[in-house]
Amino acid sequence: MDIMEKESIFSPRNLKLLTEPLGKNNPITVQVLGICSALAVTVKLKPALVMSLSVIIVTGMSNLVIAAFRKYIPETIRIIVQLVVIATLVILVDQFLKAYVFDVSKQLSVFVGLIITNCIIMGRLEAFAMANKPWPSFLDGIGNGAGYGLILVVVAFFRELLGSGTVYGYPVLEKLGLFKTGYENNGMVILPPMALIFVGLIIWFQRSRDKSLVEKN
Amino acid sequence: MNSLRKTLDKLKPHFSKGGRFSKLQSVFDGMESFMFVPDKVTFSGSHIRDYTDLKRTMTIVIIALLPALLFGSYNTGLQHFRSVGIESGIFQSFGYGFLRILPFIIVSYLVGLGIEFIAAQIRGHEINEGYLVTGLLIPLIMPIDVPLWMLALAVAFAVILGKEVFGGTGMNTFNPALLARAFVFFSYPGWMTGDTVWTAGLTAGKNIADGFSGATPLSLCVTGEISRLPSFMEMFVGTIPGSFGETSVIAILIGAAVLIATGVGSWKIMAGVFGGGLAMGLLLNAISANEYMHLPFYYQFVMGGFAFGAVFMATDPVTAAQTEKGKWIYGFLIGVLSILIRVLNPAYPEGVMLAILLMNVFAPLIDYFVIQSSINRRLKRVKVEIKTSVK
Numbered sequence A: 001m002d003i004m005e006k007e008s009i010f011s012p013r014n015l016k017l018l019t020e021p022l023g024k025n026n027p028i029t030v031q032v033l034g035i036c037s038a039l040a041v042t043v044k045l046k047p048a049l050v051m052s053l054s055v056i057i058v059t060g061m062s063n064l065v066i067a068a069f070r071k072y073i074p075e076t077i078r079i080i081v082q083l084v085v086i087a088t089l090v091i092l093v094d095q096f097l098k099a100y101v102f103d104v105s106k107q108l109s110v111f112v113g114l115i116i117t118n119c120i121i122m123g124r125l126e127a128f129a130m131a132n133k134p135w136p137s138f139l140d141g142i143g144n145g146a147g148y149g150l151i152l153v154v155v156a157f158f159r160e161l162l163g164s165g166t167v168y169g170y171p172v173l174e175k176l177g178l179f180k181t182g183y184e185n186n187g188m189v190i191l192p193p194m195a196l197i198f199v200g201l202i203i204w205f206q207r208s209r210d211k212s213l214v215e216k217n
Numbered sequence B: 001m002n003s004l005r006k007t008l009d010k011l012k013p014h015f016s017k018g019g020r021f022s023k024l025q026s027v028f029d030g031m032e033s034f035m036f037v038p039d040k041v042t043f044s045g046s047h048i049r050d051y052t053d054l055k056r057t058m059t060i061v062i063i064a065l066l067p068a069l070l071f072g073s074y075n076t077g078l079q080h081f082r083s084v085g086i087e088s089g090i091f092q093s094f095g096y097g098f099l100r101i102l103p104f105i106i107v108s109y110l111v112g113l114g115i116e117f118i119a120a121q122i123r124g125h126e127i128n129e130g131y132l133v134t135g136l137l138i139p140l141i142m143p144i145d146v147p148l149w150m151l152a153l154a155v156a157f158a159v160i161l162g163k164e165v166f167g168g169t170g171m172n173t174f175n176p177a178l179l180a181r182a183f184v185f186f187s188y189p190g191w192m193t194g195d196t197v198w199t200a201g202l203t204a205g206k207n208i209a210d211g212f213s214g215a216t217p218l219s220l221c222v223t224g225e226i227s228r229l230p231s232f233m234e235m236f237v238g239t240i241p242g243s244f245g246e247t248s249v250i251a252i253l254i255g256a257a258v259l260i261a262t263g264v265g266s267w268k269i270m271a272g273v274f275g276g277g278l279a280m281g282l283l284l285n286a287i288s289a290n291e292y293m294h295l296p297f298y299y300q301f302v303m304g305g306f307a308f309g310a311v312f313m314a315t316d317p318v319t320a321a322q323t324e325k326g327k328w329i330y331g332f333l334i335g336v337l338s339i340l341i342r343v344l345n346p347a348y349p350e351g352v353m354l355a356i357l358l359m360n361v362f363a364p365l366i367d368y369f370v371i372q373s374s375i376n377r378r379l380k381r382v383k384v385e386i387k388t389s390v391k
Helices: A012-022 A035-040 A045-069 A075-100 A102-108 A110-117 A119-127 A134-163 A192-209 B002-015 B022-035 B054-083 B090-123 B130-140 B148-162 B176-187 B217-222 B232-237 B249-262 B267-287 B297-302 B306-313 B324-344 B352-390
Strands: none
Touching (some): A012 A134, A035 A110, A045 A075, A045 A110, A075 A110, A075 A119, A134 A192, B002 B022, B054 B130, B054 B249, B054 B306, B130 B306, B249 B306, B306 B324, B306 B352
C-alpha cells in the first residue's frame, strides 16, 4: 500500500480539485474553453441550468471512467477511446432529458449533442484523468463542470433578466411594475454577441479582484 | 480673463503633486486647459509642442457640427408642427426643436463626461477630450423621440465598452457615437425603426394631421413607394423627417468645408466614401432590377445619413485607416457597403452605420496591407538595383 491511497477522500488536496475550477482556474473565464455553448444556451436560465447539470455529469463520469481504465488505454488510440466514453455519456444524458424534461430538451436542441465537442471535457480527460486516480479525477470533472455551469448560470441570469424581464420564467420586472415607468426589455441582450460581452465583463470583474490572474507582458 | 488666470495660478499648487487636492489633479488640468491653451513645453530633444492640443481639434469639429445642429433644431420643429397640421414660423420651429434636443445634449454630456472623469481619476490619467465631439454626435444621430434613459444607457455602453476597456480615447476600435446608435438600434428596435419615430411627438400619436406619415425617404424606398419621395432639392436642403442632424446636406457640406479647410477631417476619406457610393449607385443603376435600383444614383447621397456619416463619422481619426492610400480604400469601401446594405437588404433601410462600424474593424488590416505593399515595392527596387550593379 502506498501513502497516497491512505489519503482521506475529502483531503484538502482533493477539495482543491473541486473548488479551484470555480474561481481561480475557471474553465470559461480563465482557460477560455467551452465558450461556444455559453453563447448559445444562456438566453434563459432554465436551459442554462439543465445544460450545466448535463455537463457536470458528463465531465465527472467520463473523468471517472477514463481514470479507471487509464492504464489499459493504448497511447496511440486514446482520443478515440475518450470520445467513445464521452459520446456514450452524452447520448445517455440526451435520452434522459428527452424522457423527463422534453421542453427544455427541445430548446437546447443540438447543444446537448454538442457537449461531445465541448473542449472542457476532452481537456480534462487529457490533462487530468489520463494521469490520476479515479476519485481525484471524478472530483476534478465535477469541479470543472461546476465552474462551467457557474458562469453559464450567472450569464443566463442577467441575460434573462435584462432581455426578457424574467428570472427562471417568473416575470420579476413586471411584478415590480417597472414597465409602467417606461422601461423596456433590451433586445440586444438576447442576441449571442451580448453573451460574449457578459463573459468579458465577468473576466474583467474577476481579474480586477484577483491580480494574480493578470498576465505580465 | 486676467483675474481668471490669476485664480487658476493661485489654485494650481493645491492640485499639483503633494498638494491638498492632488487626487483631483486631472479634473483641474482638464478645466485649466479648457479655458487656456496649455503652457506645457518640452525639455529635451529638438521638439516644439504645438499649443493646438486635442481639445482645440475637438473644438473645431464642434464648430463644424453647429450648422447641422442649428438646422436640425429648425427641421425638428418644422416636422413636428407639420405633423400636427399647424403653420409655424422659423423661430417657433427652431425654438421647439432646440428645446427638444437640449435634454439629449445635456444627458449625453453628463453621462459620457461623468464616466470619463471617473475613469481618468481611477487611472491617474489626464482627462482627455475624446468625448467632447462624441457627446454632440450622439444626439445628432438619434431619432428625436428616443427616451432619455435609453440614451443614457447607450452612452454608458459606448463609452465604457467601446472606449474605456480598450484604454480610453485614441485606443478604441469602434466609433463610440455609432456604437451608441447601434446599441439603441439592436436593443430597442421599436424606437429606431418604422415611420413614427423620426418626427417629434409622432410616437404618442395625438392630433396627427391627415396624410402625414412621417416616413423617411429611405423607408419610402424600401416599401416601394418611390413615387412619394420628396424632391431632390427638398432632401438636399433637409426639410424631411430623419435623425436630428442628418437631414440637411447643405449644413453638412458647410461642416465638411470647415473640417477640410482646417485639416481636421481627411478629405480623402470623404471623397472616398462619395466615390464608393457613386460607383455602387451607378452599378445598381446599370442593373436596374427593381424600382429602387432604378433610382438615380445622386439621390443616394441626399437620403438618410450618407452625407453625415461620410463627413463626421468615417473621418474619425482614431478608427479610420491611417495611411494615405488606406484612407481612399477605407472610404471607398464604406461608400460601397452603405449603398449595398441600403438597397439590397430590406431589413436595414440605412446601411451607413453598419458599413462604417464594419470598416472600423478592417481599418488596421487595410493599413497593414498598404504598408506591406509599399515595403515590397521598395524591396523590389533594391533587388533590381543589386542585379544591375552586378552585371
